[in-house]
Amino acid sequence: MSAVQSPSVSAAAQSTAALSIENLQAWYGESHILHNVNLSVNKGEVVTLLGRNGAGRTTTMRAIMGLTGARKGSIKIGGVETIALPTYKIAHHGVGYCPEERGIFSSLSTEENLLLPPSLSITEKGMSVDEIYDMFPNLKERRNSQGTRLSGGEQQMLAVARILRTGARLLLLDEISEGLAPVIVQTLARMITTLKAKGYTIVMVEQNFRFAAPLADRFYVMEHGQIVESFASSQLEQKMPVLNALLGV
Ligand SMILES: Nc1ncnc2c1ncn2[C@@H]1O[C@H](COP(=O)(O)OP(=O)(O)OP(=O)(O)O)[C@@H](O)[C@H]1O
Numbered sequence: 001m002s003a004v005q006s007p008s009v010s011a012a013a014q015s016t017a018a019l020s021i022e023n024l025q026a027w028y029g030e031s032h033i034l035h036n037v038n039l040s041v042n043k044g045e046v047v048t049l050l051g052r053n054g055a056g057r058t059t060t061m062r063a064i065m066g067l068t069g070a071r072k073g074s075i076k077i078g079g080v081e082t083i084a085l086p087t088y089k090i091a092h093h094g095v096g097y098c099p100e101e102r103g104i105f106s107s108l109s110t111e112e113n114l115l116l117p118p119s120l121s122i123t124e125k126g127m128s129v130d131e132i133y134d135m136f137p138n139l140k141e142r143r144n145s146q147g148t149r150l151s152g153g154e155q156q157m158l159a160v161a162r163i164l165r166t167g168a169r170l171l172l173l174d175e176i177s178e179g180l181a182p183v184i185v186q187t188l189a190r191m192i193t194t195l196k197a198k199g200y201t202i203v204m205v206e207q208n209f210r211f212a213a214p215l216a217d218r219f220y221v222m223e224h225g226q227i228v229e230s231f232a233s234s235q236l237e238q239k240m241p242v243l244n245a246l247l248g249v
């Protein structure tokens, strides 16, 4: 058999990608931040984007959602090219973004926050509020509590839960473990494992390497707006010296 993939094989491989980014460039105003980012995530995979402060990880997530300035290159979500689409249309292709600042409504109760998100995906129905409560019993207990009264961990779960309500199957999670106590971080790790088991595709930006390492199937490392390393979890041990040098982990 030839080592060169036939076009039909590579087309089939592409069609299984939940997210496929090629030569992505992105700007904030005049500032050119992303320089030819290439990254792909298969359906059902958990992928972690590592990097130092300012490497461009949040910008990559924002660029996927159409939330930066100009973008160039290709971003396919479930095989559909989205580079020219506005944010609301991108969301319809089943991608949900949980920003660092969480984006829940602090003046509303937990349940009101869960009832607010519209079903966005054109292919998938979002989780029902009951399904959310099954998955996050804490949120059920706190259903009538105002957003401001929730703990950091509960707010983070609510932020993810709101995205699950929209029907998104590709989740972009930006530093969800940041600033949370170890016991809460463990709860979030269980949440990621559960979502993976339910078939969600997850891209996580993480500073907390200990949290990310056991969860991820594959890793990408960014530096100065580019991907400088990518490897599978099976290669993690041999990559530790490189990661040490790049990230100081
Ligand atoms: N709104 C903005 N306008 C102009 N430049 C920005 C803006 N947001 C980020 N940048 C710049 O883009 C670069 C990448 O930032 P980004 O937020 O993507 O980094 P990051 O990898 O998420 O790191 P961290 O979250 O630790 O800051 C940085 O140099 C940052 O200063």
Ligand SMILES: [Mg+2]
Pocket (backbone or CB within 6 Å): 057, 058, 059, 100
């Ligand atoms: Mg960031």
